[in-house]
Amino acid sequence: MTPQDMEARIVRYGDLRPCRTAFIDAHTPGSDQKENFTIIGGGVSESADQHVHITIPHGFNIGAAGQPPKCRNSLHSHRTAEVFFVLKGRWRFFWGRRGDAGEVVLEQGDIFDIPTGIFRGFENIGDDYGMIMAILGGDDAGGGVIWAPQVIEDAADHGLVLSEKGKLYDTKAGRSLPEGERPMPVLSEAELKTFPEPTTMQVVGGYVRRYWDLVAISDKAPARVIGETAIIRDKPGFDVDFLTRPSARTEAASHDRPAVLMPVRGHWRIGWDGGAATLAPGDTMSVPEALAYTATPSMSGEAALYRVVGTDDPAGQTWKG
Template identity: 45%
Template sequence: MTLWTQEAMNARLVRYADLIPCRTAFIDTKTPGSTEKENFTIIGAGVSESADQHVHITEKHGFNIGAARQPFGCVNSQHSHDTAEVFMVHSGRWRLLFGPNCEDGSLEIGPGDVCSVPIHMFRGFEKVDDGVGMLFTVLGEDDPGKVTWAPAVFEAAAGHGLKLAKGGMLIDTSDGDYQLKQVELEEVIDPETVAKLKTPPLDKLLECVATYERVRANPNPRSPLAAEGVEEAAIITPRPTRDGFEPGPISGWWPHGCNLRLLTLQTGAYVPMHSRQEAEVLILQEGTLEVSWADGAIVMGAGDTLTVPVGLPHAFRNTASVPAIAFVARGTEDPAPPVFLG
């Protein structure tokens, strides 16, 4: 039986202040308009194309957690994924752009909002208000594969010396093409492939968005975590779950491999010791949250990420004067009920 010491649990916590960014993560990082973006790989391998990308926690969870931090006007270029990509807005306002050339419309999301963009379609995003903003992401599966870039992204990157090798490794040729010897390059996708990555109608895409104002606590049956001052709301629930959640508000027509919830504790609220059968990752959106277990406790602050070991009895408490609000990812589409001690 693993002894979860304070030191061992601290290694499963990634503080917002300790996040290590990569500014060379993708093929568009030298393209004007995209040079200031920072990419973070928090849990899992992610989809970065750069050998410089730091991975904070390598343990497999069945999904990946990452983030992007960008200033006003900074763009993350048009791309497609083979597994789920979920955006959780931590700060700032963001515009999601659809289609290989941004021609298929857009949606705007802000703090606390969530959007799960369907697989096999082009999307990009840009920061649209003043200052620097932060998006957390969930990518489906342990190996989310590689990014498929729109043809225009390849063309723009080539003008700034960046090439992509087969398998997704970035090569910078700004000092000469000698690095390309004996390297097979990724090819620009053909028009037929572009046509297959078709954008659904915007009214269909609206099914993939849950605004913070729209999210409601699980009413029937009540969440097993619900208590005085404690609410658990569904955000992504692909199908009915054993712990009492019905599908929605985002269910999707593609695999997610996880559930996403919003857990809110008012001042003084407490969730007693309980354990889970699946991976559980908390990303604190607002306030502070104490997570305790038999041998210690961690106090999370806004922007911190904690992965709780499977089977470890743990409790939650809000000791601050403002609500604690956390996104919680559970590593299955059908989470089991928590097991409470005593």
């Protein structure tokens, strides 16, 4: 494969194209400055304005959220897996019907495998623009987002209406629901009671892993962070590995499905028969299935990288209490 062919499968951090109207809370004060990025796959964006960088099916989606300080993403749930790792900044994740059941603060490189079926949100509590990377299970990411009722109601007060088909319409811009199409109904009280309210202690111990802990255990071989027999035992439709300088190998690896490489720290040289490319933090690279490649740090200093490869598992762990 030529370097030109592979460059088409790399999304550089500086080339990311944000969408500022991706979700129903895009006009709600406190959430109206966030930027959504859809890097691989269609994700769960509700806006026709969302740009998709790589459309090749991987069995999962890669996206990102960029937010200035004090900006938050409203409470929502997914039917498939949602995994975040922090690329830049300091973030507070919170969950529960009202967002007060539990919370955890994550720093650069920390990873959070959020169980399906729980309302969750997040906010940038750092001092600068922050970025979190997201992995969503399934090629269609489970058919969209389930919003907490108050999010839908607040959005309507600011001109945004979500259709029952999951499409967003900005009434302030003169866009109304098509004839015969109804707005997305809010969940009933009976439906809301089916969404668990786990505590901080219940969630953090099983679903959060800290960057420096992963660095410590990947000193001889890549650490399997998420997977059936991994540190976080889950089957979300993909495996997540963590590579550092000591665990990087010059021997080539290959997979029976496309692999996605996302550096957290340092610069990484990705080599294959026919060429090589260098990735920096924030870059995302899709390696074709069956292509043998090497991943090694290209400069001295700290280096860490997350690798994602799809599996046949459909959705991810649902909270069971």
